[in-house]
Amino acid sequence: MKYSEQTLKYYDSINNVGEFDEKLPNVGTGTVGSPLCGDVMRLQLLFDEDDLIVDAKYKVFGCVSAIASMELATTLLKGKTIEQALAIKNSDVANSLKLSNIKRHCSVLAKEAIEAAVKNYLEKKGEGRNDNGK
Numbered sequence: 126m127k128y129s130e131q132t133l134k135y136y137d138s139i140n141n142v143g144e145f146d147e148k149l150p151n152v153g154t155g156t157v158g159s160p161l162c163g164d165v166m167r168l169q170l171l172f173d174e175d176d177l178i179v180d181a182k183y184k185v186f187g188c189v190s191a192i193a194s195m196e197l198a199t200t201l202l203k204g205k206t207i208e209q210a211l212a213i214k215n216s217d218v219a220n221s222l223k224l225s226n227i228k229r230h231c232s233v234l235a236k237e238a239i240e241a242a243v244k245n246y247l248e249k250k251g252e253g254r255n256d257n258g259k
Contacts, residue, residue, distance in 0.1 A: 129223035155241025
């Protein structure tokens with residue numbers, strides 16, 4: 126499979142792999158995917174006292190496109206509010222990386238990881254959302 130130059134750029138310049146202590150009250154953690162399809166993503170967001178995302182870390186078990194999708198997503202998330210983070214679309218990631226149709230599911234997983242990490246953070250704060258995260 127041939128990957129786009131943009132995908133390889135994010136894959137080759139990994140800066141955000143890692144983890145935070147998920148027990149911290151200002152860390153939201155989301156794990157998405159399935160080992161059966163081959164891609165599992167774990168995203169952690171570190172928030173400040175104003176609910177601004179100050180850092181983002183991830184771990185991925187998956188292909189080049191999955192890793193590049195999370196690297197791009199974590200880069201986009203830094204400095205964002207919760208609302209801005211949730212406004213990131215999987216198509217933003219897919220189009221930026223020029224993912225092929227067969228690899229677009231990686232951008233969907235990145236979006237789902239964002240939603241899961243935000244939901245986890247809000248639940249920790251006692252602000253869990255009952256409207257499907259919207």
